[in-house]
Amino acid sequence: MKNGPDKKTIWTKKDLLGLEYLSKDEIELILYTAESFKEVTTRQIKKVPALRGKTVVNLFYEPSTRTRTSFELAAKRLSADVVNVEIETSSVKKGETLIDTGKNIEALKIDIIVVRHSCSGAPNILARSVGASVVNAGDGWHEHPTQALLDMFTLKSKLGKISGLKVSIIGDIAHSRVARSNIWGLTKLGAKVTVCAPALLIPPDIEKMGVAVTTDVDEALEGADAINVLRMQFERDTAKAFPSKLEYFKRYGIHEERLKRCKKDIVVMHPGPINRGIEMSSAVADGKNSVILEQVTNGIAVRMAVLYLVSHAKEA
């Protein structure tokens, strides 16, 4: 991982709302910064004082264990204080608006709000209502920028580069914020991206985001350097588009037979949690091509980089 960002690149943004809004250099700056923090996480003492005296609030309107934990650990390893506010315990259910909640949290003199919300664009609305930094931890079907960043970080550490790679994203593209953030990030860094899903789970005009589209999983796998397999959420709208889990596994599931026809060293990613036997077989999830647990580990370094950069943003 030699090729860092352009030396002149400085971080000027108060918030991280999505990869659509970042330049190639800004994305590379995050990945580059994450490398040093990755080193920190391998030390005996996994803590640096970069955010000492700063407070990070995890404002989660949607349940999440792994993303919240990852952000919490990232903040703690930067020596920040962390508070978790979740929908069940906050006043949100009593009808306080997002903006009021944001302003009240800000009145507690905090520095960064990490927000997850089921409505697309909620972090955008929050970010322009508060002076604190806002980091998007996943909003509706819109973006999940830190997930895509950790995917790219993992990919880069495995294959040495992003540019020129052929990456296929397989699964419910229509309802996936992970897919959208990956598409923006990967295409900006020069990867060739293919999205693959049953026809009803491909959103309109997705090709205008600069990707190839197919409904044939074997076509998506052919020649791919990496695949990112999305979680199928049958409890949501997905069910209308593809009712049978077994049928999905047969037609789109990633199993050993399919993998045999792929590049030998194909990198298999998944944002988790995995539905074993639906979008991916256990053998593949636990197999030699899988980097799923490395993704989880890298998530902390990437989130440390994001928290560090937004709290040290320079005036543009």
Added chain:
Amino acid sequence: MRYHIKNGLVIDPANKIEKVQDIVISGGKIEDIGQALNCKADETIDAKGLIVAPGLIDMHAHLREPGREDEETVATGTRAALRGGYTSIVSMPNTEPAMDDADKVEALKAIIKKDARCTVHIAGAITDGRHGKRLTDFAKLKDAAVVALSDDGACVESEDLMDKALQEAKRCSLLVIEHCEDTALAAGGVINKGFISTKMGLRGMAREAEFEMVKRDIGLAKKNGSRIHIAHVSCAESVEVIRKAKKEGVAVTAEVAPHHFSLSEDCCVTYDTNTKMNPPLRSSADIEALKEALADGTIDLIATDHAPHTDSEKDVEFDFAPFGIIGLETALSLAVVELVSSKVLSWPELISKMSANPARILGISGGCLTKGSPADIVIIDPAKEYIYSRDSIESRSKNSPFIDWKLKAKTVHLFLGGEMVMKDGLLAPRDS
């Protein structure tokens, strides 16, 4: 009072007039109109360089009273109308309760009599409570003087019920105004379905939801030999369906809202809830189609769809915000900026679309400067540039995406039934 309006460019498309003339107003009526009139007036208005036209008429405004006086009232909504150059507006029936019987209409008429600053006509509901289940009593509503029928905000989705509504409306000589939306096809969408909805991760509203319903309604109007008016046309396909029907002689008329020819879906990308409307903002190709339809007469008129919502309703997640924006105070300027300046419409054509045509389609007075008719007259400075500021808004709600826009053309003076209700841009205090 007798007023003498001198040297203005009089634009009266109903009488095919476009020349510098004088107008004399007395006894609430237009006493005389002609070149260099000599008269002894109480007040003379020098309109040199200004446009003198029949007062504007908006056939699609939501005044929210009764029921949602926190959003708008007859008093504030009609002040907004005057500010925009309107002398007559139609109050849409989706109040709380809906205008679905004569008693409710009478109660609203009493409020209008007490509070309205301009002429307010009332549209009645097509179905009880606008629930789309049972027709209201059209004959009684007609007796209560409603000028049209609509379930606006909702579509009459039952084809059978719409069929009956058109027959009954024809019998009662009432115009049906339809909000065309197939809710199954709209699928809970919040913006136009396409690349923008995809990248924003928002549920998209398919264009089919609108134009398939336009097709159905025109088919029913054709079958019954009845009239139908299509509200807020937003997409190219609807335009095409209407154009074809007009060629075949179907008695269809149509309106467009200023935001649909001024803004495209690209404006939505910041998740500003003041870009959320129904029908949604569409593509730039749709805007071109709407402009072409205005120019060739497929779209008869411009109506605001003035839809006030409070800050607290709009300052929420995009998905949770209500649809709609205010429009009475910006319609004329937007039309001038987007249509007249770019030569889509001439000034006389614009005045037709904002005054003469709605009067004709609704069968109400106004829309012309004929000698002897009530003196509803707007005097416009066509070159006046200004910044539309939040502080200037007369409407009780401030939900406009045009705040801080540089606009052009402003109402300077306004006469309502011969009374000067606006002078030099200032609204006259209300006489008791």
